[in-house]
Amino acid sequence: MSVESKTNAQVMTRVTVIGAVVDGLLGLLKIGVGFVSQSHALVADGVHSLSDLGTDVLVILAAKWSNEEPDANHPYGHDRIETLATLILGSVLLAVAGGIFYDSLQRFFDPSVAIELGIAAFAITVASIVSKEAIYRYTRHYAQLLNSKLLMANAWHSRTDALSSIAVLVGLIGVSFDLIWLDALAALIVAVFIAKIALTLLWDAMQELIDTALPEDQVTAIRAVALDVPGLRDVHHIRTRTMAGKTLMDLHLQVDPRVSVSEGHEIGCWVAASIRAQFQEITDITFHIDPEDDAEMDQEGPTSLRPLRREVLECLRADWGPLVDDAQIRLHYLRGAVDVEVVTSQPVTADVLKSKSRAVWLGRVTVLHPTVGDN
Structure with missing residues (x-):
């Protein structure tokens, strides 16, 4: 593992461990206070906080494995492990959202459990909102610094917890006005928030797994940077894909057909260096030097070959x-x-x-x- 990869894994682990400690303490407090106050929404939110521990472990393992150096069996590296972890994280969250949604619907039709409201329920909910928002901002900072989609997903997971806790607080306030059904409604809102972030995570991860290209405006910007290199006549067949926040790209570069092989290759090196300087997320560039425009030619190459x-x-x-x-x-x-x-x-x-x-x-x-x- 390179120094940079090792450092990235250590940072992701440290950030996630801090979040895990907060998740564990909040989960236990919410469940305890929720049972005492008979708040279905608070108990559900506490279970969700504890379930975050499992996803935190997933993030830590993915951070370690995905930052391993490329090897003979994985020449492009192990970044897709992070993508797979994001897919698993989204699936777990979607399952949790479904369970809370189902329980809350039952609560609407069977509000038979007496609810006792205390100041502790309000206090733990407010503490959850403040702490989860702090963890979100802390995790987001390092996610942007490392350009890690998985860490960013975990950050948004914390933000979702903060927003869902606001919904719980609304439910508790409703109970104080004898609006018992508002507690179940708050739990439904929790489920909706979790489902939304889960579907977003799943969609983004699946887009990476099927090698979805960068947006057209980004490809256009890349092409413009390449064309600024002297000696380059045209750029075509630009293909991009992403792996855990990193971009891999291959492209065809048309140069003067009479230049030497080494000069054409040097022009390609300048193009690659210029692109990397402007787009730090692009980590792997493979270029093909063309002596003439073959933009209309199929990627499989010419149908007939000329003699060597x-x-x-x-x-x-x-x-x-x-x-x-x-x-x-x-x-x-x-x-x-x-x-x-x-x-x-x-x-x-x-x-x-x-x-x-x-x-x-x-x-x-x-x-x-x-x-x-x-x-």
Whole structure:
């Protein structure tokens, strides 16, 4: 595990442990006070706080495993473990919301349990709102710092607890005015809040699992940054996907077809560096250098292949004789043909270059005479 990954895992663990301690204390207090005051909403909220301990453990384990270094079996790393943990977290929350919703509906039709309201119920509910909001802000700060969707999801989980506690407080106030049904309504509101955040978590996680691309406006911004690099003619076939708050991208870069391989690659390196400088969440960039525009070509590549150098030279040698071995032959694969540049200091006539076989793939033939100082 790299120093950065180890640090990220440690920060996520520390933040989550602090939240877990708060969840445990609040859960026990809510359940105890809820039984004494006979508040269904407060007991339900207490159970929810205790259930947060399970999700906190999930976040801690996911933080450790997802930050492991790539290996032979996982060359792209283990970030999807964080995505999977988010999916599990959303599923658990949705199940909890369903249970509270079901119990609250029963409460509407059977308000037979006598409710005794005390000052302790109000105090614990207010304490829950304040502490959960504090944990939300604390966790959100580090989630933004680490660009962690799982930690951000846990932060919103805490915010949801704070809002649901407000609903419980409303229910307790209703009981003080003999509106017993308002307690059950408050529990229903708790269920709705939990279900909403659960569905959001599930949707976001599933979008990552099916490799959903970045929004079009972000792709347009990335393309604009790339096109600012000198020597780049065009950018196309931009494909993006996200993994636990990180973005992986591959793209095609069109350069002058006559530049050297190393120059084209260097242009690509500049494009990658420029994109990373502007978009820190993009951590993996794979670029393909194109000598011409193939934006309309399918990702599977051309339907027919042109011959490689050995076959080309054998064909040209049969037509041109010793010239092929004495000169420097440069091949350019353009417009579906093979253009040939012959670099030689010897005089060459048109008759010599006239191909007898006239291969169907042969394109333009150009003779270049090096000047003094050329290598």
